[in-house]
Amino acid sequence: MLFNKMKQTAIVLLSVLAGSIGSAAAQDDESLAAMVEAWLASPHGDYHSHSFTYWNKDGEVPVACGACHSEPGFLDFLGADGSAPGSVESPSAINSPIGCAACHTGAAHALDIVSFPSGAVLDNLGSSAVCTVCHQGRQSGGAVTKAVSGTGEDTVDPELAFINVHYGVAAAVMHGADVQGGYHYPDRNYASRFQHVPSANTCTACHDPHTTQVATETCFACHRGVEDVRAIRTRHGDFDGDGDISGGIHAEISGLHARLYDAIRAYAAEIAGEPIVYAPGSFPYFFADIDGDGSIASEDAVMPNRYASWTPRLLKAAYNYQVVAKDPGGYVHNPTYLLQLLHDSLENLSARTDIDMTAIRRP
Numbered sequence: 364m365l366f367n368k369m370k371q372t373a374i375v376l377l378s379v380l381a382g383s384i385g386s387a388a389a390q391d392d393e394s395l396a397a398m399v400e401a402w403l404a405s406p407h408g409d410y411h412s413h414s415f416t417y418w419n420k421d422g423e424v425p426v427a428c429g430a431c432h433s434e435p436g437f438l439d440f441l442g443a444d445g446s447a448p449g450s451v452e453s454p455s456a457i458n459s460p461i462g463c464a465a466c467h468t469g470a471a472h473a474l475d476i477v478s479f480p481s482g483a484v485l486d487n488l489g490s491s492a493v494c495t496v497c498h499q500g501r502q503s504g505g506a507v508t509k510a511v512s513g514t515g516e517d518t519v520d521p522e523l524a525f526i527n528v529h530y531g532v533a534a535a536v537m538h539g540a541d542v543q544g545g546y547h548y549p550d551r552n553y554a555s556r557f558q559h560v561p562s563a564n565t566c567t568a569c570h571d572p573h574t575t576q577v578a579t580e581t582c583f584a585c586h587r588g589v590e591d592v593r594a595i596r597t598r599h600g601d602f603d604g605d606g607d608i609s610g611g612i613h614a615e616i617s618g619l620h621a622r623l624y625d626a627i628r629a630y631a632a633e634i635a636g637e638p639i640v641y642a643p644g645s646f647p648y649f650f651a652d653i654d655g656d657g658s659i660a661s662e663d664a665v666m667p668n669r670y671a672s673w674t675p676r677l678l679k680a681a682y683n684y685q686v687v688a689k690d691p692g693g694y695v696h697n698p699t700y701l702l703q704l705l706h707d708s709l710e711n712l713s714a715r716t717d718i719d720m721t722a723i724r725r726p
């Protein structure tokens with residue numbers, strides 16, 4: 364079976380790795396085998412995931428997608444296959460999750476500098492550099508600025524289409540204003556990289572690189588009195604304006620996110636003149652709400668029904684709405700940045716729709 368074959372390959376590679384680390388003891392073999400098991404059970408080792416099978420009907424992963432969706436594509440991107448570093452030269456293999464060899468080549472170990480879709484370049488990324496390549500998203504606030512330029516804020520422009528930041532955009536959120544993953548409203552300041560405590564301040568300090576899981580027990584040494592990471596909170600402002608600050612910072616972000624959705628729906632119906640609805644699992648996410656009931660059946664959440672009455676104001680808010688939706692760990696990665704993006708999107712929509720901003724605090 365494919366799994367067993369992969370496991371054998373991994374174990375051969377393991378012995379090589381163990382050899383190069385200089386510890387060939389049986390105990391190490393055991394811990395390495397456990398590492399392989401952990402990886403196979405992780406999303407990076409999931410052969411059945413949409414992320415690694417999406418292109419099976421085409422037989423290859425295209426150049427634009429290979430760097431993050433195929434181990435050979437990532438090797439190509441790093442230049443570990445002898446090709447130019449920083450770009451993918453050829454289509455890559457399907458059914459190739461992110462295996463040991465993706466992150467354990469000389470090129471991957473040496474990688475320290477990563478550029479983002481905005482053009483921003485970060486250095487000193489250490490062992491988190493590999494994570495940063497794939498978890499940075501594919502768009503930036505600048506793409507939104509460019510798309511809407513020259514169009515009146517509330518003018519419906521049939522040329523406009525939804526811009527999707529992509530998925531698992533943790534690195535874009537963590538680095539905040541430094542990499543401009545969100546749409547930044549003019550004359551507003553945005554939080555740069557979230558500086559957490561030194562022991563939990565990088566991707567690999569929190570996430571085990573092989574399971575991708577976070578050992579959340581370690582969090583409660585400092586964050587006392589809670590048993591769930593989502594209940595963590597160190598600041599006590601009412602950021603979503605609901606009068607309730609008893610939940611974690613996660614609850615403030617999800618509360619504000621829900622308010623932004625209501626505002627997007629109100630604006631679309633009243634100002635753009637076409638009701639809108641969001642379908643979480645269906646590209647391109649925003650659809651025409653034909654019967655105006657606020658829901659859409661999955662068979663209707665298809666390309667021909669995609670929302671097509673975008674105004675610049677609506678597109679900016681929808682872009683930020685999706686940035687927040689596509690980093691479910693954003694409340695840990697950079698809570699201030701997400702609250703600012705949501706606050707400013709809501710405030711901008713309030714220029715044309717009836718939204719009471721008075722109780723909502725901007726951090």
Ligand code: HEC
Pocket residue numbers: 413414417427428429430431432496497498499500501529530531532644
């Ligand atoms: C910069 C890295 C990167 C590139 C380039 C990239 N993706 Fe992704 N993509 C990701 C990551 C990371 C995820 C998984 C996020 C998660 O599950 O947390 C993902 C997930 C997906 C998914 C699954 C979405 C879902 O809802 O489960 C699809 C489909 C997808 N990408 C399509 C594409 C296509 C098509 C391309 C090329 C046009 C592409 N990707 C290029 C990083 C990338």
Ligand code: HEC
Pocket residue numbers: 373376377380381395398399402407461462463464465466467490491493567568572573
């Ligand atoms: C997504 C990237 C990634 C993948 C895939 C990956 N590793 Fe790692 N691995 C790392 C990183 C990053 C470190 C270093 C952790 C640190 O320095 O904090 C590491 C460390 C190690 C170490 C050193 C011991 C340790 O626990 O720190 C070994 C051995 C290892 N990996 C083996 C493997 C094997 C075998 C596989 C495949 C089953 C694998 N890795 C897959 C990123 C990866």
Ligand code: HEC
Pocket residue numbers: 405406407408409412413414430431432433437461465466490491493494495496497498531566567570571572575576
């Ligand atoms: C070559 C690209 C690539 C690299 C390198 C990479 N990832 Fe991923 N990561 C992905 C993709 C693609 C997925 C989605 C896999 C799936 O859907 O099964 C993913 C999934 C995840 C998930 C789970 C998301 C979910 O939806 O449950 C976490 C957490 C994660 N990665 C963290 C990391 C960390 C930490 C590192 C660095 C040690 C890293 N990734 C390196 C591409 C990558």
Ligand code: HEC
Pocket residue numbers: 491494495498531532533534535537559563564565566567568569570577592593690691692693695696
């Ligand atoms: C302070 C610790 C911490 C740091 C630093 C951190 N993460 Fe996370 N991350 C978490 C926690 C905790 C979650 C889970 C949140 C939840 O499920 O409520 C998470 C969630 C994620 C997810 C989404 C998993 C899912 O269920 O969809 C991805 C992907 C991810 N992190 C990748 C990264 C990457 C890449 C980096 C570095 C740029 C990073 N994280 C930095 C703690 C951290």
Ligand code: HEC
Pocket residue numbers: 558559560562563569577578579581582583584585586592595596597598612694695698699
């Ligand atoms: C050594 C102590 C320490 C550890 C360990 C620690 N944190 Fe923190 N955490 C802090 C401090 C201090 C802050 C306040 C940082 C700031 O806002 O500048 C904070 C802030 C946060 C916030 C933002 C809260 C808010 O209201 O904005 C979240 C979320 C968080 N930590 C999650 C985690 C998670 C998840 C872990 C475990 C992976 C963790 N922390 C581990 C000390 C710690």
